[in-house]
Amino acid sequence: MNVLVLGGGGREHALAWGLKKSPMLDTLYCAPGNAGIAAIATCVSLDHADTDAIIAFCRANDIPFVVVGPEAPLVTGIADALRGAGLKVFGPSAAAAQLEGSKRFTKDLCREFAIPTAAYAAFHDAESARAYAETQDLPLVIKADGLAAGKGVTIAETRADANAAIEECFAGRFGEAGSEVVIEEFMIGEEASFFVLVDGRSSVPLATAQDHKRVGDGDTGPNTGGMGAYSPAPVMTPEMCDRVIREIIEPTVAGMAKRGHPYTGVLYAGLMITDVGPKLIEYNVRFGDPECQVLIPRLKSDLLSALLATADGTLADQAIAWHDDVALTVVMAADGYPGTPKADTVIRGLEQAAAEPGVEIFHAGTKRNDAGEIVAAGGRVLNVTARGRTVKEAQVRAHTAIDKVDWPEGFCRHDIGWRAIAREEGGG
Numbered sequence: 562m563n564v565l566v567l568g569g570g571g572r573e574h575a576l577a578w579g580l581k582k583s584p585m586l587d588t589l590y591c592a593p594g595n596a597g598i599a600a601i602a603t604c605v606s607l608d609h610a611d612t613d614a615i616i617a618f619c620r621a622n623d624i625p626f627v628v629v630g631p632e633a634p635l636v637t638g639i640a641d642a643l644r645g646a647g648l649k650v651f652g653p654s655a656a657a658a659q660l661e662g663s664k665r666f667t668k669d670l671c672r673e674f675a676i677p678t679a680a681y682a683a684f685h686d687a688e689s690a691r692a693y694a695e696t697q698d699l700p701l702v703i704k705a706d707g708l709a710a711g712k713g714v715t716i717a718e719t720r721a722d723a724n725a726a727i728e729e730c731f732a733g734r735f736g737e738a739g740s741e742v743v744i745e746e747f748m749i750g751e752e753a754s755f756f757v758l759v760d761g762r763s764s765v766p767l768a769t770a771q772d773h774k775r776v777g778d779g780d781t782g783p784n785t786g787g788m789g790a791y792s793p794a795p796v797m798t799p800e801m802c803d804r805v806i807r808e809i810i811e812p813t814v815a816g817m818a819k820r821g822h823p824y825t826g827v828l829y830a831g832l833m834i835t836d837v838g839p840k841l842i843e844y845n846v847r848f849g850d851p852e853c854q855v856l857i858p859r860l861k862s863d864l865l866s867a868l869l870a871t872a873d874g875t876l877a878d879q880a881i882a883w884h885d886d887v888a889l890t891v892v893m894a895a896d897g898y899p900g901t902p903k904a905d906t907v908i909r910g911l912e913q914a915a916a917e918p919g920v921e922i923f924h925a926g927t928k929r930n931d932a933g934e935i936v937a938a939g940g941r942v943l944n945v946t947a948r949g950r951t952v953k954e955a956q957v958r959a960h961t962a963i964d965k966v967d968w969p970e971g972f973c974r975h976d977i978g979w980r981a982i983a984r985e986e987g988g989g
């Protein structure tokens with residue numbers, strides 16, 4: 562079977578790498594891809610908003626199955642358009658993608674189906690939002706309702722911060738995404754990510770992960786798209802996973818079906834593990850980036866067959882097996898990130914780095930220059946993923962590989978996995 566992957570980040574490189582191992586795969590296409598993906602797939606230029614062009618490309622190249630990586634085209638209905646043309650799609654409909662596209666939608670679903678989450682209220686104007694915020698304990702969480710590239714959330718420590726965040730949203734800082742504002746209670750606990758495949762009715766748990774959002778060691782500095790991750794997340798014990806499935810995932814899948822918008826695709830639950838149990842922070846309707854780069858290397862089963870079963874509604878027949886090892890990924894970013902990253906700097910030594918045992922390098926923002934060299938073409942540029950028996954072992958392997966990457970204009974964090982390593986070293 563020929564397959565088209567949409568996207569061009571580390572997540573899509575990991576997906577392409579996983580799909581490539583499948584005996585069911587014939588030709589793999591990726592749009593737009595990156596320099597790493599180009600080594601294992603045919604990269605093509607297709608505008609994700611131009612569904613007619615994507616459909617025509619699939620017809621011309623005998624591609625029956627499209628795997629959508631990022632959330633934005635899902636929220637605007639790419640899966641509906643492709644399915645309407647008879648293609649199979651891994652990814653939810655626009656109606657089901659509201660789980661990520663509208664925070665209000667998800668909070669209302671939680672309320673209706675008794676899914677544990679932070680207490681909240683939603684507002685269409687600044688005055689009533691401010692009046693509500695005045696009555697709430699601090700800190701308080703202020704969120705733009707729609708997609709804001711991870712920047713629409715403020716944890717307000719003071720009333721002034723809360724008011725400023727409310728003003729900013731309604732003043733249009735996030736465009737249409739901020740025309741509605743959700744104000745939430747601040748939850749205390751440890752965060753973890755939980756991934757499941759959902760085929761409309763059934764769900765199959767994938768694995769757990771934890772990521773590091775801040776740019777600097779010690780979880781300091783500004784937020785980023787993610788500077789590293791590891792899987793599994795030690796806080797997600799088997800008992801905790803069972804609770805998440807029972808209390809959060811199953812009521813969500815049933816609730817979406819009941820509302821007439823059955824969910825298909827990967828459902829990524831951002832969780833807070835609190836004193837009273839797991840609570841939902843948010844849903845994403847696609848694999849996390851960089852979490853995908855630690856999930857796929859741990860997957861023992863055939864990725865293509867799992868993604869197809871999700872699209873076909875036959876997940877109930879799928880058993881998904883995992884390697885026992887942990888996986889850890891360290892993001893290498895271009896100097897300047899998360900501000901303006903330095904572009905077109907040459908990266909050498911990737912082959913030597915990737916030759917380290919247990920190491921895979923997934924490209925994010927890379928391309929080839931006219932001389933055929935790999936150069937940086939984005940903020941987050943490489944994901945150095947290593948497997949190991951422990952998080953510490955995986956971390957050491959990842960950095961042994963990173964030391965071989967010759968890229969003076971790049972940087973990375975040196976403490977990815979610190980929480981899990983502290984647990985390992987403390988024996989807990």
Ligand code: AMP
Pocket residue numbers: 679702704711714745746747748749752831842843
């Ligand atoms: P979100 O985009 O909703 O995942 O929020 C981004 C980050 O803000 C989360 O990963 C949490 O660290 C934090 N956050 C969001 N909502 C809450 C909440 N209600 N309580 C505590 N932290 C939160």
